[in-house]
Amino acid sequence: MRTFDFSPLYRATVGFDRVADLMDRVLAADVAQPSYPPYNIEKLGDDAYRISIAVAGFGSDELSVDVRDGALIVAGRKAEEAGERSYLHRGIATRAFERRFALADHMRVTGASHEDGMLNIDLVREVPEALKPRRIEIAGGRTVEATPVAHANA
Structure with missing residues (x-):
């Protein structure tokens, strides 16, 4: 490399x-x-985004969404099952995971929802007024008369 x-x-x-x-x-x-769990990143508007993560098999209480040090951290920890199950085929992965997304400056997480096996995290970019582009007015063109400088030796 x-x-x-x-x-x-x-x-x-x-x-x-x-x-x-x-x-x-x-x-x-x-x-x-790591490719687990799969996710999508959508652009919903000029300053709005959504991260959708497929978390089939996880309940809302088994998922966590944190923002730390400019990163969005999504983690899932499956609770221990009370009884032992016997599977003939187990295709739904419920292993623990942690996904990190680096957030750009001025990105803020506005909410998260868990529905139909999908965890949706909404983000918005909020640029402070001081950093937004602004137009500077140009003052009218007055001509300044040049004044002669008197020499001390004259």
Whole structure:
């Protein structure tokens, strides 16, 4: 696997260390990414998103959704069954899992719902007013008269 050194970026930029850290994390990640449970990411509007995760076999009390350090962490832990069951075929995986999603700046989780074996997590991007684009008014063009400078030696 090829490795990249991002240290030259740190001395020429300010505030982009998170982008370089993200690139480091992506490039250093194992090629075999976990595929369980499967998920979709939908764009619902200009600033609205939804992550839908297939969690068949899990109850709402066996799932957790947390936001920590700029990451959305979804975990599922199946409770122990009281009685022993005998399966002829077991195709519904109920093993424990943890999925992490890196959140961009100003992303906020607005809610989560569990219905029909799907966990839906709604997100919205809320850009602060100070960071939104704004138009700067240009003052009218007044000409300024040049005034002669008096020399002290004259």
